[in-house]
Amino acid sequence: MITFQQNSTRFTYRVAGIVRHDNSVLFEQSYDKTFWNLPGGRAELRESASEGLIREMREELGVTATVVRLVYIIENFFTYKSIFHHDIGFYFL
Numbered sequence: 249m250i251t252f253q254q255n256s257t258r259f260t261y262r263v264a265g266i267v268r269h270d271n272s273v274l275f276e277q278s279y280d281k282t283f284w285n286l287p288g289g290r291a292e293l294r295e296s297a298s299e300g301l302i303r304e305m306r307e308e309l310g311v312t313a314t315v316v317r318l319v320y321i322i323e324n325f326f327t328y329k330s331i332f333h334h335d336i337g338f339y340f341l
Contacts, residue, residue, distance in 0.1 A: 249290035256330065262337040263300040264288030265313060276308070282328075286339065297338040316341040 250261035264286040267274035275284045287308055291300035298315040305313035320339040327333065 257332045
């Protein structure tokens with residue numbers, strides 16, 4: 249996974265899927281029930297963003313995902329449990 253920490257700052261490269269069904273969008277709750285996220289996870293080295301999403305969907309949901317297209321690249325900054333986070337997320341349909 250592509251994440252690293254330097255002192256009290258953590259960087260993460262995340263991939264996620266926007267899974268729609270009828271008028272609903274699928275979200276997953278974090279293990280500590282603090283956040284809701286679109287399904288996905290951290291990309292790995294030597295893996296494209298879309299390959300990472302397909303792998304994450306298989307690992308987390310047990311499904312074979314079809315990636316349609318990249319729709320958003322979002323840079324996010326936040327502090328959680330005294331760690332400053334800098335995330336870059338690739339979001340796909």
